[in-house]
Amino acid sequence: VADFIGKLQTLSVRGTPVGVEELIERIEAELAGDPLIVVPQRRKGIVMTKTDQSVTSKRPGPGRGLGWMVAAFVAILIVGGSLIVFGGNEGEVADQDTVPTPTTTPTAITGSFLLDLETGEQTPLPEPFTDAFFLAPSPDGARLYAVTCCSSSDVAKVANVDGSEARTLDPSGSLSYYMGRWSPDGTKIVYQATLGGTHEIGNLFVEDLVSGEQTQITEYEATVAPNNFLFPTFGEDGESVYFHLPRWEEDIEYDVWSVPSTGGEPTLVMEDAAQWVPLLEEAGAFVLPADDHFVGPRMEIVTSEGRETLVEATGILSPSASPDGSRIVYSDDNADIYIVDVAAGEPTKVADGYNASWLDNDTLVVVTD
Amino acid sequence: LPGIGVFRHDDRENPRLPKRSSLEESERELIAALYPALRRIAAVAGSVDIEPDDLVQEALVRTLRKGSLSQLDNPLAYLRRTIVNLASNQRRSLGRRRRAVARLSVDESWLPSYPADIEAILDLPPKHRAILYLVEVEGVPYAEAANQLGMTVAATRAMAGRARKKARLSLEVLGG
Numbered sequence: 001v002a003d004f005i006g007k008l009q010t011l012s013v014r015g016t017p018v019g020v021e022e023l024i025e026r027i028e029a030e031l032a033g034d035p036l037i038v039v040p041q042r043r044k045g046i047v048m049t050k051t052d053q054s055v056t057s058k059r060p061g062p063g064r065g066l067g068w069m070v071a072a073f074v075a076i077l078i079v080g081g082s083l084i085v086f087g088g089n090e091g092e093v094a095d096q097d098t099v100p101t102p103t104t105t106p107t108a109i110t111g112s113f114l115l116d117l118e119t120g121e122q123t124p125l126p127e128p129f130t131d132a133f134f135l136a137p138s139p140d141g142a143r144l145y146a147v148t149c150c151s152s153s154d155v156a157k158v159a160n161v162d163g164s165e166a167r168t169l170d171p172s173g174s175l176s177y178y179m180g181r182w183s184p185d186g187t188k189i190v191y192q193a194t195l196g197g198t199h200e201i202g203n204l205f206v207e208d209l210v211s212g213e214q215t216q217i218t219e220y221e222a223t224v225a226p227n228n229f230l231f232p233t234f235g236e237d238g239e240s241v242y243f244h245l246p247r248w249e250e251d252i253e254y255d256v257w258s259v260p261s262t263g264g265e266p267t268l269v270m271e272d273a274a275q276w277v278p279l280l281e282e283a284g285a286f287v288l289p290a291d292d293h294f295v296g297p298r299m300e301i302v303t304s305e306g307r308e309t310l311v312e313a314t315g316i317l318s319p320s321a322s323p324d325g326s327r328i329v330y331s332d333d334n335a336d337i338y339i340v341d342v343a344a345g346e347p348t349k350v351a352d353g354y355n356a357s358w359l360d361n362d363t364l365v366v367v368t369d
Numbered sequence: 370l371p372g373i374g375v376f377r378h379d380d381r382e383n384p385r386l387p388k389r390s391s392l393e394e395s396e397r398e399l400i401a402a403l404y405p406a407l408r409r410i411a412a413v414a415g416s417v418d419i420e421p422d423d424l425v426q427e428a429l430v431r432t433l434r435k436g437s438l439s440q441l442d443n444p445l446a447y448l449r450r451t452i453v454n455l456a457s458n459q460r461r462s463l464g465r466r467r468r469a470v471a472r473l474s475v476d477e478s479w480l481p482s483y484p485a486d487i488e489a490i491l492d493l494p495p496k497h498r499a500i501l502y503l504v505e506v507e508g509v510p511y512a513e514a515a516n517q518l519g520m521t522v523a524a525t526r527a528m529a530g531r532a533r534k535k536a537r538l539s540l541e542v543l544g545g
Contacts (some may be wrong), residue, residue: 004536015421018400023426024509028391030430056444207526256372274499293458314494 014107015271054142065186107178112146115351115364116162117339125365133289134179135267135367137161137359139323143366147325154196156180157188158209161359167173168208177205181233183261190217190232190241190261199224204232204243206261217241217263225252227293231275231318234261237242242269242276242284244294258292270302277328279342299330311347318355329356331365337366377536383428395424396438403445410449413502414456423460428452446517449499454494490536497532504529 003084020027110132114123125144129135133149147156160167168189169177176196180189187210194202204218225246232243234264248254255272261267269276273286274294279301287296293313300307315333321342322328329339329350337351350356353366396522404425411421428451430545432438440444490498499518501508509517515525 004490004501004533005505008413008498008506011490012502012506014412017408018422023404023422024392024397024431026426027429027433030426031433032391064450135417193534213416236431290457 007024016221022286040081063172065243083135088175108187109287112365112367114359115185115356115366117350117362119366122366126163128157128159128166130165132367134318136181136357137365138182138311139184140186141359141363143186145182145191147176147178147180149178152176152196152198154178154195156191163341175202177207179229179231184232184238186239188234190203190234192230192232192243194228199228201225201228201230204230204241204259206241212302215263217261218243218266226250226277233276236278242274242278244274244289252293254294258287273300275317275319277321281327283322285310285319287319287330294334299328299340308340310345311338313338318357320357322358323360324361329358330353335368380529392433393437393439396433399438399444403448407444407448407452408498409454410502411452414441414453414499416459417491419456421461424452424455427455431455443516447514450519453496453499456499493532493535494525497528500525500529501532501536 018069020033062265071316096212112125112132112135114120116123116126123350124130125132125135129144129146131148132146134147136142136145141161143160145156145158148154156169156177157166169180169262170190171363175193177191177193178315180191184191188206188208190204190206192202193205193216194200201220203216203220205212205214206217227246230243230245233240234241235258239261242256242258244254244256246310247252247255255268256270256273256276258269270286272288272294274289275287277285283302285299285301287294288298288300292295295313295317297316298312299310299316299319300308310328313330313332317331319328319330325342327339327341329337331337331354335352335354336349337353337356338347338349340347350364350368351368353368356364356366359365374510398444407425407428413425415421415424425448428448431447432441432451438444439464493501496518500514503514503517504511511522511525515522518525522526
């Protein structure tokens with residue numbers, strides 16, 4: 001302990017002090033200059049209509065694209081580019097053999113790839129998945145939703161896993177459809193529609209991939225948050241959508257809410273929680289938020305006893321449950337992908353990457369860049 | 370709106386609030402008094418490629434945008450918590466930036482380097498470092514450390530235990 005204390009003392013005097021006078025000068029200059037602040041005007045929610053394959057967004061007023069960039073930590077998820085969702089034929093389920101033939105490339109794959117958990121084999125995904133920021137497989141493992149991030153030109157698409165039959169979800173390109181997740185029956189996708197490249201919250205929409213009908217399920221006013229992704233996901237029965245919202249107190253906290261998948265009044269599910277993972281009816285796992293961010297130091301699981309710690313890690317991000325509900329995959333702050341067994345709670349590193357989700361019980365879709 | 374009751378703009382960042390061009394004399398005196406303690410926690414909790422003074426400055430600016438320091442019950446605790454939270458957020462951003470830099474094979478020689486044993490401590494999350502510093506170096510009671518970091522006493526004790534264990538393991542590895 002004495003050795004440790006000495007090292008902490010050494011650390012506590014590092015750097016070159018500027019002194020109080022200069023510090024105060026800097027503070028006054030920053031307060032006077034106020035260079036950081038631009039808050040978009042509050043306005044009514046996004047009005048959307050849809051005719052056939054086209055979606056028209058009517059967004060009133062200026063102010064778009066002016067999200068205040070004070071919180072640099074949002075850059076964690078924002079590296080530039082566009083959010084693109086790739087999808088398959090409307091209502092048409094592709095065969096499993098649309099999965100590309102595995103290559104023998106074992107390591108150093110950049111972009112996105114399929115990971116066979118039994119053999120460790122990695123199969124690069126084709127265009128247009130290579131530059132995806134987030135991928136979500138359909139429940140049957142035949143199609144992928146994909147999105148790149150984060151600019152005003154972000155587009156979301158759905159396509160077969162082999163890259164064929166790609167369809168843009170918003171042909172008009174006026175909004176970006178982030179963090180999409182499939183309904184349990186594979187016919188719908190819930191996503192967060194917002195202005196790409198900004199910190200606007202936007203609203204949640206459910207799109208029926210068969211009929212093309214798009215339903216706005218939340219009615220939040222346009223506003224901004226340092227970390228604006230809401231991580232929507234369908235519940236096990238497909239009747240509700242879970243998501244988290246930031247809450248400002250002294251610091252920013254996060255709570256998990258649910259809303260009917262047809263729209264309606266959101267209800268609070270869990271305080272101090274984020275990135276909900278549905279596991280069972282009205283139960284699931286979630287990430288305990290930390291330090292003004294929805295990534296957290298701990299994943300907890302809801303049991304009959306209450307909240308129990310499932311795993312601890314630095315910066316747990318984007319957890320997703322396996323189709324059989326027995327395991328959860330997540331990434332951490334070191335851009336490592338882990339799988340944790342829900343019953344045993346033992347995490348195992350399976351890949352390098354920023355996020356991953358389940359194509360089936362034995363295969364992950366991994367995003368590395 | 371349903372659910373919107375918990376969600377609002379952060380008034381700290383509202384441009385409609387009056388700008389403050391200068392500090393009151395009492396605030397200058399308070400900053401001068403708190404500066405050494407704030408700088409130490411910033412040096413311990415902050416990333417090595419961020420100057421401690423920059424963290425202190427950002428914490429003070431954010432706090433002053435909300436109001437006067439004199440309105441705070443415990444300015445030292447509040448500002449230290451803000452500094453540790455800022456350090457945690459910046460650590461995440463910097464981690465990704467460093468990985469991006471590594472991918473681009475950009476020269477990282479500009480990054481400051483420290484002896485391996487210090488680097489081992491820097492591998493600990495900012496809040497872990499801050500707890501250990503407050504408890505072990507400054508001798509702050511757990512209850513006060515918990516107050517300064519916005520945690521429960523139990524959580525603070527548990528985190529301190531984990532931090533000691535991690536640090537000990539790292540130092541043992543370095544020591545062979």
